[in-house]
Amino acid sequence: MSGVPIYPGAASAPTRTLVTGGAGFVGSHLVEHLLNLGDEVVVLDDLSTGSARNLAGVAGNPRLEMIHGSILNTKTVGSAMQGCDRVFHLAAAVGVKLIVEQPLRGLRINIHGTENVLTAAIEHQASVLMVSTSEVYGKNTADRLREDSDRVLGDPLLSRWTYAGAKGIDEAFAKAYCDQEGLDVSIVRLFNTVGPRQTGRYGMVLPNLVGQALRGQPLTVFGDGEQTRCFSAVEDVVPAMVLIERDPRARGQAYNLGGAREISIRDLASEIIRTLDSRSTVELVPYEQAYAPGFEDMRRRVPDNTKAHDLVGYEPHTSLTSTIMRVAADLLSRERYGSDTMPLAGAGSFRGVL
Numbered sequence: 001m002s003g004v005p006i007y008p009g010a011a012s013a014p015t016r017t018l019v020t021g022g023a024g025f026v027g028s029h030l031v032e033h034l035l036n037l038g039d040e041v042v043v044l045d046d047l048s049t050g051s052a053r054n055l056a057g058v059a060g061n062p063r064l065e066m067i068h069g070s071i072l073n074t075k076t077v078g079s080a081m082q083g084c085d086r087v088f089h090l091a092a093a094v095g096v097k098l099i100v101e102q103p104l105r106g107l108r109i110n111i112h113g114t115e116n117v118l119t120a121a122i123e124h125q126a127s128v129l130m131v132s133t134s135e136v137y138g139k140n141t142a143d144r145l146r147e148d149s150d151r152v153l154g155d156p157l158l159s160r161w162t163y164a165g166a167k168g169i170d171e172a173f174a175k176a177y178c179d180q181e182g183l184d185v186s187i188v189r190l191f192n193t194v195g196p197r198q199t200g201r202y203g204m205v206l207p208n209l210v211g212q213a214l215r216g217q218p219l220t221v222f223g224d225g226e227q228t229r230c231f232s233a234v235e236d237v238v239p240a241m242v243l244i245e246r247d248p249r250a251r252g253q254a255y256n257l258g259g260a261r262e263i264s265i266r267d268l269a270s271e272i273i274r275t276l277d278s279r280s281t282v283e284l285v286p287y288e289q290a291y292a293p294g295f296e297d298m299r300r301r302v303p304d305n306t307k308a309h310d311l312v313g314y315e316p317h318t319s320l321t322s323t324i325m326r327v328a329a330d331l332l333s334r335e336r337y338g339s340d341t342m343p344l345a346g347a348g349s350f351r352g353v354l
């Protein structure tokens, strides 16, 4: 009887999952979650905005393989996907500041890179969860943005809109590959996800303001500060991503994953100062000074999370106050232990394929 499993499925291989962008902020939390679920995980990351430090806590795990490479390289994508059952596609050029400064790079990675991942997934018969963004809704200020809400975008010649444009194309590619080539793909649209390991270097407001509050500097609030967002905690979002990926009803569908509480950026700044007991003040900075002349912001962005709630029970419950405290603790520990772009010595390493 040797070789016969005692329990059904006991001898079946663990799920092998590729996470593109796995060394990034959301990606690294997802990798930890997947390892906890028992997956073998392959990370493909070009370490441009991600960091080996983000994976320091799991780098020694024998079920984790880390590849330093770009989704723009088809060979690299193909080799990373060898033997994988599913792919979480997070690799992207992200951050409004970065997109405004380097639109060409953003377009290439977000459009050509994504198509490389989707075509490789078809070839390797892997399912895909594609991570998209609430940016696709653009300037639509609807009370609650539903997945089928209209997109309201500005002049395509303004670099600010290239991110929304590219991610919209990505979603259209995913749907077309699903309908025409049988790709098993679902999409999540993240709304201002926040938490430890997010860096303010690429413009994200919460870590940026928390860092300023910790240093006693003025908190830079852009525009009049009355624009609103709904911040969602990464630990609420990541498990929902995995449940959506697994659910056959999600195939060819998109799901909002956002926070429940709408807050203006001015109020966010006050809440950060209060929570951290900081002596900082708030400074209003004109948009053209913060970004570029002609920059257009979203006045309001509020998700309707009903679709994800009905499918997988998604319910954001982590409070903004606790997220602010955890982000502050994380930023302090990074400052203490050095630059977060520097790989930790002896903490496992990325295999370079480029």
Ligand code: UDP
Pocket (backbone or CB within 6 Å): 095, 096, 097, 135, 192, 203, 204, 205, 206, 208, 209, 220, 221, 222, 223, 227, 229, 265, 297, 298
């Ligand atoms: N913002 C700000 N100060 C900062 C960074 C951002 O006031 O230091 C504003 C930004 O103009 C936007 C909001 O905060 O209105 C959220 O910006 P973020 O880049 O985090 O995300 P977005 O929702 O724009 O994608």
